[in-house]
Amino acid sequence: MDTIWADTFADASGPKYRAVIDRIRRGIRTGELAVGEKLPPVRELAYQLDITPGTVARAYKLLTDEGVLLAEVGRGTFVAPADRRDSEDVADSEPEFRHDVAPHNSEAGDGYHVNLFSPHLPSVGQAGLIRELLGEIAKAPPSGMMHYPSREGSRPAREAAARWLSASTVGRVRESDVVLANGGQNALCLVLQTVLRGRRPVVLVEELSYPGFRRAAELLRAEVVPVPMDAEGLIPEALEAAARQHDAQILCTSPEAHNPTLTHTPQARRQALVDVARRCDFQILEDNCYHVSEASGPGYRLLAPERSWYVTSISKSITPALRIGFALAPRERTAQLRRAAEHGFFGIATPLTDLMARLLVDPRLAALTDKVHGVIRDYVQCAVNALGGHQLVWRSDVPFLWLPLPLGWRAGAFVQAAEAEGVRVRSAEDFVQRNARAPHAVRLAINAGVSLDTFEQAMQRLCALLDSPSELIAI
Incomplete structure (x- = not known):
């Protein structure tokens, strides 16, 4: 184990992700972690500390949202410059790896490296804008804090x-x-x-x-x-x-x-x-x-x-x-x-209506939503590149894809096989009446909370499954 991480849990009494956060903050204060220094990948640090990848991912994500760390797609997670901390000017940053926290707890070790059950938006600066506006509202809430809406x-x-x-x-x-x-x-x-x-x-x-x-x-x-x-x-x-x-x-x-x-x-x-x-x-x-x-x-x-x-x-x-x-x-x-x-x-709740009154008309919001849509397009294109040889249905402006399965695959069996590969997808059975016949198809939601490289690897694993139907299924 790298010596910097050896004492991560020495005096820890709370959740493990908090101990990781505290150790990173301490490393930055003492100079053990210099500005621009690359942190270990999530899996590597999780292995060193003998904790789940989701625990490390949660620590990295929280510090990235605060501006303490800077995550760059395809490159990794780095110590952010001091003048970027506690701000969300890191507009193009996103965590290198994370579990989709809904519906699973990120510390639960559920094993889904890429959760495609529900869409996950990229963090491109909207969290920082929301925090800034909430800070202004907290100082002088237009609707007050002691009244019914x-x-x-x-x-x-x-x-x-x-x-x-x-x-x-x-x-x-x-x-x-x-x-x-x-x-x-x-x-x-x-x-x-x-x-x-x-x-x-x-x-x-x-x-x-x-x-x-x-x-x-x-x-x-x-x-x-x-x-x-x-x-x-x-x-x-x-x-x-x-x-x-x-x-x-x-x-x-x-x-x-x-x-x-x-x-x-x-x-x-x-x-x-x-x-x-x-x-x-x-x-x-x-x-x-x-x-x-x-x-x-x-x-x-x-x-x-x-x-x-x-x-x-x-x-x-x-x-x-x-x-x-x-x-x-x-x-x-x-x-x-x-x-x-x-x-x-x-x-x-009045703090939320006060926030909406400012957020939806903020001149910065349009550029941020354009960035969100741009990232979604990149992930959709990545999926198309990997799965385009199959009957994939997609649109560049919508954060999910529809995948009718080839002969030899039933939806339930494919969902289970994908889970075994660390990818969670949604069966067509979820979209029909309980007593109705569902097509053999799955929905793949875009999860831009993982890096594009991680997402691409997941698509490649799904492609390998599609090319090798289960022998248990009669064609």
């Missing part, structure tokens, strides 16, 4: 959100249109709470669809009915048949970037689906949490403003940590949607 107090946040949303597929958004939620999933739940009526209401979804639709519906004791799709999304005739048979009240859909197949619904098909909704008199909820680039055309809120609801969040473009989402209703029903939020949780 109020509609007037959150007005600046709604105004900022309206500006942020108006660049999307929904057209002009007024401050009074915006209902703030605790993330996109909460926004989805609020819409269903507002719309659904009766003892056993029916929610329509695509036959492959975001699992959160089903979970939200089940919370409200609603029945979920899947509707067949083709290469352009929902089939209008099938939608009309399902809506009439089940007396459906709402359709939940993602027309811009369908999760998980990445199907895009073109304008003519959207209009046909709107015509069905009007004939059968059901509402449309458009989930646009994953779409991160310019829209191809008007969304349902513009095509059918009298019956269209819209939800999105900052989780796929800025950070999922803040749990900030937005919901829009048909204008004559905005008051109902607002009441669902106010009666459910009184309002978003």
Whole structure:
């Protein structure tokens, strides 16, 4: 063991990652770790200290976020210059290696070197911007610290959100249109709470669809009915048949970037689906949490403003940590949607609304989100380079890929084989009804919390699996 690390746990009494952090800080203070010096790779230091890689990765990540360390893609982790510490000017930095901490604890030693279950955004400076704004708010919180949230107090946040949303597929958004939620999933739940009526209401979804639709519906004791799709999304005739048979009240859909197949619904098909909704008199909820680039055309809120609801969040473009989402209703029903939020949780915490009021209009944010999208494009291209010989479905502006499996692989067996290779992927079974037949396919989320080299190695391991189907599967 290198002598600098020998006493890492000598006087440690708390979590091991904290002992690693303290040892690095002490090494910098004493000069044992000089500015610009490269720290050992995560695996190497974990081996030296006899701890899990996730523990080291957590220590490196926390110090990188504070500006104490500087992580460079493909090169490693270095001691940052003194003038960069406690700031997030290290805009292009990201940890050399880390576990995806959700849903697993980074200290749990779960063995997933690359977790592709859910997207993980790169850290390109947005954390530093958030810390800076939170620091300003903490000194003089505009909404105070001793009051319940109020509609007037959150007005600046709604105004900022309206500006942020108006660049999307929904057209002009007024401050009074915006209902703030605790993330996109909460926004989805609020819409269903507002719309659904009766003892056993029916929610329509695509036959492959975001699992959160089903979970939200089940919370409200609603029945979920899947509707067949083709290469352009929902089939209008099938939608009309399902809506009439089940007396459906709402359709939940993602027309811009369908999760998980990445199907895009073109304008003519959207209009046909709107015509069905009007004939059968059901509402449309458009989930646009994953779409991160310019829209191809008007969304349902513009095509059918009298019956269209819209939800999105900052989780796929800025950070999922803040749990900030937005919901829009048909204008004559905005008051109902607002009441669902106010009666459910009184309002978003005032420090968060104060933060949103500044963050979403900060002139630096656009450049940071552009960097986020640029990094995602790099990771998507890396996956395409490795897996492009298979039936990979991808878009450069969306942080996941859809992979139909070759003959010889079933989804469950492939997921298990990938886990054995240290890569966690998501089976198509997660996106269908429990009693439905799922295609043999997997979704690969972009995890930009690991280095591009680490991600590329994971793609190569998946490619090797795809090229060698399990002998246990009958072809």
